[in-house]
Amino acid sequence: MTTGVKGRFGRFGGQFVPETLMTALQELDEAYDKVKNDEAFQEELHYYLKNYVGRETPLYFAERLTKECGGAKIYLKREDLNHTGAHKINNALGQALLAKRMGKKKIVAETGAGQHGVATATACALLNLECIVYMGAEDVKRQALNVFRMELLGTKVVAVEKGSATLKDAVNEALRHWVTNIDDTHYILGSAMGPHPFPTIVRDFQRVIGDETRAQILETENRLPDAIVACIGGGSNSIGMFYPFVEDKDVALHGVEAAGKGIETGKHAAAIYSGQTGVLHGAFMYLLQDEDGFVQEAHSISAGLDYPGVGPEHCHLHDIGRATYGNVTDEEALEGLKLLCRTEGILPALESAHAVYYASKLVKTMAPDDILVICLSGRGDKDVHTISEALGGDLA
Amino acid sequence: MSQLKDAILSVTASGDKAFIPYIMAGDGGLEKLKPIILRLQELGVTAIEVGIPFTDPVADGPTIERAGERALASGTTLRKVIETLTSFADEITVPLVAMTYLNPILAYGVEQFAADASVAGIRGLIIPDMPLEESEVVHPALTAAEISLVQLVSLTSTPERMERLTKASEGFIYAVTVNGITGARSSFANELEAHFKKIQSYTDTPVLAGFGISTATHVKDFGSFCSGVIVGSKIVDSLVAEDWEAIEELVKASKLAANEVGI
Numbered sequence: 001m002t003t004g005v006k007g008r009f010g011r012f013g014g015q016f017v018p019e020t021l022m023t024a025l026q027e028l029d030e031a032y033d034k035v036k037n038d039e040a041f042q043e044e045l046h047y048y049l050k051n052y053v054g055r056e057t058p059l060y061f062a063e064r065l066t067k068e069c070g071g072a073k074i075y076l077k078r079e080d081l082n083h084t085g086a087h088k089i090n091n092a093l094g095q096a097l098l099a100k101r102m103g104k105k106k107i108v109a110e111t112g113a114g115q116h117g118v119a120t121a122t123a124c125a126l127l128n129l130e131c132i133v134y135m136g137a138e139d140v141k142r143q144a145l146n147v148f149r150m151e152l153l154g155t156k157v158v159a160v161e162k163g164s165a166t167l168k169d170a171v172n173e174a175l176r177h178w179v180t181n182i183d184d185t186h187y188i189l190g191s192a193m194g195p196h197p198f199p200t201i202v203r204d205f206q207r208v209i210g211d212e213t214r215a216q217i218l219e220t221e222n223r224l225p226d227a228i229v230a231c232i233g234g235g236s237n238s239i240g241m242f243y244p245f246v247e248d249k250d251v252a253l254h255g256v257e258a259a260g261k262g263i264e265t266g267k268h269a270a271a272i273y274s275g276q277t278g279v280l281h282g283a284f285m286y287l288l289q290d291e292d293g294f295v296q297e298a299h300s301i302s303a304g305l306d307y308p309g310v311g312p313e314h315c316h317l318h319d320i321g322r323a324t325y326g327n328v329t330d331e332e333a334l335e336g337l338k339l340l341c342r343t344e345g346i347l348p349a350l351e352s353a354h355a356v357y358y359a360s361k362l363v364k365t366m367a368p369d370d371i372l373v374i375c376l377s378g379r380g381d382k383d384v385h386t387i388s389e390a391l392g393g394d395l396a
Numbered sequence: 397m398s399q400l401k402d403a404i405l406s407v408t409a410s411g412d413k414a415f416i417p418y419i420m421a422g423d424g425g426l427e428k429l430k431p432i433i434l435r436l437q438e439l440g441v442t443a444i445e446v447g448i449p450f451t452d453p454v455a456d457g458p459t460i461e462r463a464g465e466r467a468l469a470s471g472t473t474l475r476k477v478i479e480t481l482t483s484f485a486d487e488i489t490v491p492l493v494a495m496t497y498l499n500p501i502l503a504y505g506v507e508q509f510a511a512d513a514s515v516a517g518i519r520g521l522i523i524p525d526m527p528l529e530e531s532e533v534v535h536p537a538l539t540a541a542e543i544s545l546v547q548l549v550s551l552t553s554t555p556e557r558m559e560r561l562t563k564a565s566e567g568f569i570y571a572v573t574v575n576g577i578t579g580a581r582s583s584f585a586n587e588l589e590a591h592f593k594k595i596q597s598y599t600d601t602p603v604l605a606g607f608g609i610s611t612a613t614h615v616k617d618f619g620s621f622c623s624g625v626i627v628g629s630k631i632v633d634s635l636v637a638e639d640w641e642a643i644e645e646l647v648k649a650s651k652l653a654a655n656e657v658g659i
Contacts, residue, residue, distance in 0.1 A: 006529065016498060016525050018455040020550040020572065023557065162461070168452065175454045182552055278499045279525065280452060292473040293503025295451045 007196020010319055013312035015195040017282045020179045028186075029197045031102045036204070041101065048093055052126065053083045055208065059216035059373070064343040071363030072226065072370035076346070077213050079237060079377045084119050086349060086378030087209060087237045092119035092188055094205035096127050099186035106130045106185040110174040112139055112167035112233065113304035113351065114146025115378055116190030121155035123188075131155040134173040136166035139303045146382050164297035167233075167307045171281050191234025192311035195282025199239075199312050206240025213373055214244050221371055227252040229359040230375035231351045232325070233269070233304045235311035237377035243313075246322060253323035255314060256358040258300035262329055269298035271310045272318050272325040278309075285309045286318070301330035301390060302350035302383070328354040334390055336360060337380065349378035350386065398544040400443060400491045400520040400567035404602045404623060407442050414442040414568070414604060414624025415615070415650035416493065417631040417643065420463035421446050421480075422472025424636070429477070430484050432635060437490045439647045445522070445626060446481070448474050448496035455524035459629035463636075474500040474509070481516035493520035493546065493567070498533070506534050510541035520544040520567040528564050546570050549595055562598040569603045570626065571595055573618075589621045596622070612649035619652060 006029075007013045015025060035041040049055040057078045066074045079087040092109075099107060107129050111117030117133040124131035133150055137159040140147050150157050163169040171194075178187040192202040217225055228245060230238035232255040245251045260268035271286040278287035280295055288296040288308035298308040317323035328336070333350055336357025340346050348356055352375070359374045366372065380387065388395035404414040417436055421429055429446075436444055449464035449472050456464065474496060481492065494513060501509050501523070513521070521543050523534070528547055538545050544567030549558055551572065562569055571592060588605075596603045602623035609618060610630040618625050627646055634642045 014530055015527060016530055017527065018524050018550075019527055019548040019561070020455075020552055022527050022529075023550075023552040023554055026554075162465075163451065172452050172454050176457075179455070278502055279497075280499065281454070282525075287499075289499065289503065291503065292475065293500035294468070294473075295499070 007200065009199070009313045009316035012284050012315040013196055013199060014284050015282060016279045016284065017195045018179060020182065021195070024178070024182050025195055025197065027102070032098060032197055032201055035098055035101055041097065045094055045097055049090065049208065053089050053093065054081065056212045057081050059213055059220070062344050065340065068339065068343050069360045069363045071368065072366035072372045074359060074363060075217065075225070075371065075373045076376045077209060077241065077373055079209060079375060080346070080348065080352070080379035084115070084122050085381065086115040086119065087206060087240065088116040088119035088190060089122065090208055090240070091190065091202050091205040091236060092116065092123040095186070095188040095201065096120070096123035096129060099129065099188070100127055102186060104184060104186040106181065107132070107188055108174050108177045108181070108185055109133050109188045109190060110167065110170035111135050111190060112170065112306055113302065113349070114139065114143035114150070114382060115304060115349070117155070117157070118146050118149050118153070120188050120190070121150040121153035124155065125153045132158065132177065134158050134160050134170040134177065136164070136170045137161045138165040139167065139170070142303050142386055143382055144385070166298070167303065168280070168295065168298070175281070191236040192239045192313060193234040193281060193283060193285070193309060199283070202236050203239045203243055203313060206236050207243045209237065209240040209375060210242060210244035213241065217371065217373065224248055224251050225371040225373045226250070226366060227254060227362060227370070227372045228375070229254045229256060229355045229362065229372065231256045231305060231354040231377060232310060232314060233258070233307045233351065235314045237375050239311060239313050241375040242317070242323060246317070253317070254358065254362065255323055255325045256354045257310070257325060257327040258302060258305035258354060259327035259329040260299035260301070263327065267299035268327070269300045269305050269307060270327040271308060272315065273327055280309050283309070283312050285312050285315045301333060301386065302354070304349070304351040305354065326358055328357045330390070332357045334387065337387065346376070347380035348376055349380045350383045352377045353380070398567045399542070400493065400544045401601060403491050404442055404568055408602060408623050412652055413619035413650040414602065415647050416443045416445050416604065416624065416626045417441055418445040418447055418495070418626060418628035419635065420460060420467050420632055421448060421477040422467030422470050423463040423632065424466070425470050426472055426476060426480050429480050434487060435640070437488070439644055440651070441490060441647055442624065443491045443493055443520070445493045445495055446477065448477055448494060448500060450497040450500060453497065457629065459632055463632045474504055478512050478516045481518070485515065485517045488517040491519035492517045493522060494518045495522040495524065498523050498526045501534060507537045510537040510543060514541040514543060518543060520546050522546045522548070522570060524548070528561055548572055551591065558595060559598050562595055565601060568623070569595060569599065569601055571603050571605050571622065572607045573605050574608050592622045612645050615646055615649035619650060624650060
């Protein structure tokens with residue numbers, strides 16, 4: 001699978017899309033190439049990131065968490081403090097500005113947890129773009145709060161009842177919508193996945209996480225961290241965090257997939273762990289599937305990790321051994337969530353809680369003067385109903 | 397040589413237009429595949445497009461998507477379709493064109509798929525989520541098995557791209573008549589005629605129109621400026637309703653030579 005011309009990360013990636021989309025992808029590729037090095041565009045993006053999103057986000061030394069875990073020093077990159085509550089706004093804003101440059105007046109997006117949907121709806125309200133968001137019906141139920149937020153922001157939310165009624169099905173519908181409305185619509189894909197150039201665009205708009213972290217840790221500790229941990233659904237917060245460190249071989253990179261109810265149950269979202277490769281949503285990647293090549297439903301308590309594939313650049317980092325990919329179950333993620341609440345007064349998103357749990361174990365294997373950074377990709381306000389239900393509460 | 401192309405050219409040489417119905421294999425159960433194919437070829441279709449269901453059919457509209465869901469529910473897989481076709485391959489007299497998303501082929505194994513598909517009577521292949529740029533994944537194996545890889549040309553393809561696709565397409569050129577996904581629509585833009593003439597100017601491979609063709613009038617209209625049509629959603633609906641009259645009417649509309657002498 002290394003024959004495609006464009007957008008390969010080793011053997012992964014590519015442009016496996018219907019012909020109708022090829023011209024649009026090419027147009028997007030060219031438009032992005034232009035703005036990438038356009039100072040005025042970058043200045044405008046920076047202006048909004050600083051004054052609207054609230055960047056830079058803090059790199060916070062989690063002293064009590066560090067003590068509780070007993071091992072390396074833990075820093076939290078506080079993407080949860082961004083406007084709208086997660087890292088998703090970095091990309092949504094960047095792509096919305098890109099769409100304006102391309103003269104597109106309408107936006108379509110998919111969303112899982114609703115964070116990307118909210119971020120896109122927000123960017124569209126800010127920049128006066130018409131927005132429609134496809135969301136799996138299952139996720140609409142799980143994330144009612146975010147649905148309501150999107151609607152308040154003037155976005156039309158369409159519940160997708162098909163397939164597993166989760167993120168992958170929302171992507172299918174968003175792609176269909178884009179194919180049908182290609183003339184005036186830009187698709188703001190929310191993760192570092194899909195056909196080229198999306199994995200690259202999303203990574204570039206998210207690398208601000210890693211760039212800031214690098215500068216901040218050099219300032220406070222005068223050296224780079226020994227390990228970085230981030231959760232992986234499609235993989236946008238993690239690739240944004242990892243990318244500026246890829247050449248720094250002494251910085252261990254750890255991606256955390258969702259093990260759902262447990263790998264052995266088959267109800268999980270650990271695509272890299274599965275070792276199976278295939279094509280879905282425009283890219284060749286690690287993919288949960290059966291022996292007939294049918295895509296399997298992913299399972300995770302966190303809607304944002306509930307995706308059967310994983311972004312192509314992560315697949316490549318796994319292949320070449322540059323990053324290590326582990327996984328954490330629903331139950332363990334909840335434990336990580338409670339741990340962070342209790343020790344630091346921070347309620348993480350269920351997605352990010354996977355990284356917290358994984359890191360809490362990893363630091364124990366490291367020396368006390370080692371440094372570990374967790375990408376705290378989002379806050380957990382959106383998850384309180386799910387958390388309450390999982391812990392046997394009765395909030396809903 | 398392409399058996400598929402030859403079959404279409406022999407129809408157009410006689411003054412008729414090519415007619416290729418699309419069926420979803422396994423819709424209503426795989427046991428229906430044989431009787432449907434045999435009856436369609438009896439009606440005088442040029443070739444038959446056999447759809448393979450997939451879990452994530454991003455290029456398909458609601459009608460074919462639902463047919464795919466029914467087929468998946470009845471346990472249909474690429475492997476089972478090929479086995480079923482092989483079981484009556486000696487009775488198949490028209491070329492079959494498989495339409496499948498890429499991943500089931502990758503899971504099957506590209507070389508093995510091409511070899512088995514050839515034995516099953518498959519002479520052409522359409523992969524809706526594999527543009528020309530990515531086709532080297534399957535092309536050598538298909539060539540070895542004498543299976544034509546059909547390219548889709550869309551209204552959004554740039555002229556430069558249109559020429560490249562047209563020249564690369566084997567068997568026929570599948571010209572998409574609307575922006576979007578498969579499904580019946582009521583009106584077609586007038587510019588389509590110019591679009592089709594442009595495509596045909598690049599090649600002697602026949603150009604067929606598909607996506608949204610649902611009436612005998614559509615069949616005739618498109619027939620007036622291209623080599624024939626592919627009818628999908630309408631056939632799928634008619635098969636579910638067991639309305640063979642509707643199918644017969646569509647096929648008849650492609651028999652222009654017969655129509656002209658007043659039959």
